[in-house]
Amino acid sequence: MIGPSKGLDMDKYFVVCSNIIGGCKGSTGPSSTNPKTGQPYGLDFPLITIGDMVNAQKHLIDHLGIEKLLTVIGGSMGGMQVLQWTVAYPDRIRSAIPIATTMKHTPQQIAFNEVGRQAIMADPNWKKGRYYGSAIPAKGLSVARMIGHITYMSDVSMAEKFGRKFKTNKEPYKFGAEFEVEGYLHYRGDNFVKRFDANSYLYITKAIDYFNILNGKNLTDIFKGLKAKVLVIAFKSDWLYPAYQSQEIVKALKLAGVDASYCEINSTYGHDAFLLEVEEETHLIKHFLNTVSNGKSGD
Amino acid sequence: MLDLGCGGGELLSRLIEEKQVRAQGIEINEEAIHRCVAIGLSVFQEDIDTGLSEYADKSFDYVILDQTFQQVKKPDFVLKEALRVGKRTIVGFPNFLHISARFQMFLGGRVPVTPSLPYEWYDTPNLHFLSIADFMEYCRKREIRIEKSAFVAKSRQVRVFPNLFAEIGIFLLSK
Numbered sequence: 001m002i003g004p005s006k007g008l009d010m011d012k013y014f015v016v017c018s019n020i021i022g023g024c025k026g027s028t029g030p031s032s033t034n035p036k037t038g039q040p041y042g043l044d045f046p047l048i049t050i051g052d053m054v055n056a057q058k059h060l061i062d063h064l065g066i067e068k069l070l071t072v073i074g075g076s077m078g079g080m081q082v083l084q085w086t087v088a089y090p091d092r093i094r095s096a097i098p099i100a101t102t103m104k105h106t107p108q109q110i111a112f113n114e115v116g117r118q119a120i121m122a123d124p125n126w127k128k129g130r131y132y133g134s135a136i137p138a139k140g141l142s143v144a145r146m147i148g149h150i151t152y153m154s155d156v157s158m159a160e161k162f163g164r165k166f167k168t169n170k171e172p173y174k175f176g177a178e179f180e181v182e183g184y185l186h187y188r189g190d191n192f193v194k195r196f197d198a199n200s201y202l203y204i205t206k207a208i209d210y211f212n213i214l215n216g217k218n219l220t221d222i223f224k225g226l227k228a229k230v231l232v233i234a235f236k237s238d239w240l241y242p243a244y245q246s247q248e249i250v251k252a253l254k255l256a257g258v259d260a261s262y263c264e265i266n267s268t269y270g271h272d273a274f275l276l277e278v279e280e281e282t283h284l285i286k287h288f289l290n291t292v293s294n295g296k297s298g299d
Numbered sequence: 300m301l302d303l304g305c306g307g308g309e310l311l312s313r314l315i316e317e318k319q320v321r322a323q324g325i326e327i328n329e330e331a332i333h334r335c336v337a338i339g340l341s342v343f344q345e346d347i348d349t350g351l352s353e354y355a356d357k358s359f360d361y362v363i364l365d366q367t368f369q370q371v372k373k374p375d376f377v378l379k380e381a382l383r384v385g386k387r388t389i390v391g392f393p394n395f396l397h398i399s400a401r402f403q404m405f406l407g408g409r410v411p412v413t414p415s416l417p418y419e420w421y422d423t424p425n426l427h428f429l430s431i432a433d434f435m436e437y438c439r440k441r442e443i444r445i446e447k448s449a450f451v452a453k454s455r456q457v458r459v460f461p462n463l464f465a466e467i468g469i470f471l472l473s474k
Contacts, residue, residue, distance in 0.1 A: 231336070247345075250353075254353040254354065255353060260343075261335075261340070261341050261343065262343040262345070263329065263332050263333070263342075263344050265329065266329055280333070284336050287336050287337040287338075287339070288336055291339035295339065
């Protein structure tokens, strides 16, 4: 999606992609050193929100001397950040592309995240977040990620990918991973643990659970006055962030008279589709950005 | 303007170019949506049979149902919604009782295939079949005002006996 001649064409556009606050890949998070104690923050790290993430991004844009972004684009949690940009800093963007996202989590979405969090916190190595420098809660984080992966796929995509195939090397004990899908989940879980911090997982899932773009406002008022052009994209088989949630975003945009478009891409990949159905997304985004950069929208 | 069933956006983009309108389209076909986005239109991939509940009364100057009216599952409901949302509604549809259609049915004993009804009976998006007279009576029954009407056959206007000679009927309505 990002590169020369791709959807976000780097021959034409300068793409800014920063790590979110609360993460573990460069920005400050629970694994970062607390300057007051010289130790990692752990659970002393404050709860962060999507609003905090976007505020940090806004500071970055100010620092880079950018007056107005051509677009803010993101999927899933990234889509929440996009919506937050349209509400918090509408005059700093010419357009917005929220993909496979929602205005707020449903109880089902919160429930999946809670199970993931409980898996981490139930791991004896978690030690209330004070595991830095000793054994990490690998099993718990791995299980949390396995749950995540299931929610990212669809019934159809899993049937296509795994079927009821067995792994070539069956595990030697009773309840080991025998089916290929089990092996896949184990592999994904184990890999995730190598690159991600368990406490960050807790903080980030909390942030997306608490996100609510409405925040007490009426559906009619939330996007009022937004001059940016908006392209909302959803995927048909996404059951984690189902299309009806994008349709609700569209409804709010319509009520506010925003110049918006909505496309529901036909896909069987589930929530993963926003990362996999590149061709259709590329086409839509490329043309949409062309229109925005040629027109006077949002100026 | 709101174009219900806007297809690839050809009518909308022409209206924007020639009449400088502010326009939105609704279309169910994904490929058509892609074409609309490619030409910079504001479009929504939705099923108009579910209504226009997100739009306030009289929030558009015009709502267009061009060759869509006979293809939706609930034309009665869709037209009612269009008349609610638009100050005026423009409906265009093929006249099922055009003279050549009548010949094909009466003399040929076949479901008609004509330039304005170009589909075979087994492969057609048209769900409803009506004549100009049917539509005018429908409007009268529903107390829908026909402000203007125009009739077309072979790219020329038809001025006499439209129920017989018009391939397409276009009506400007309000309620």
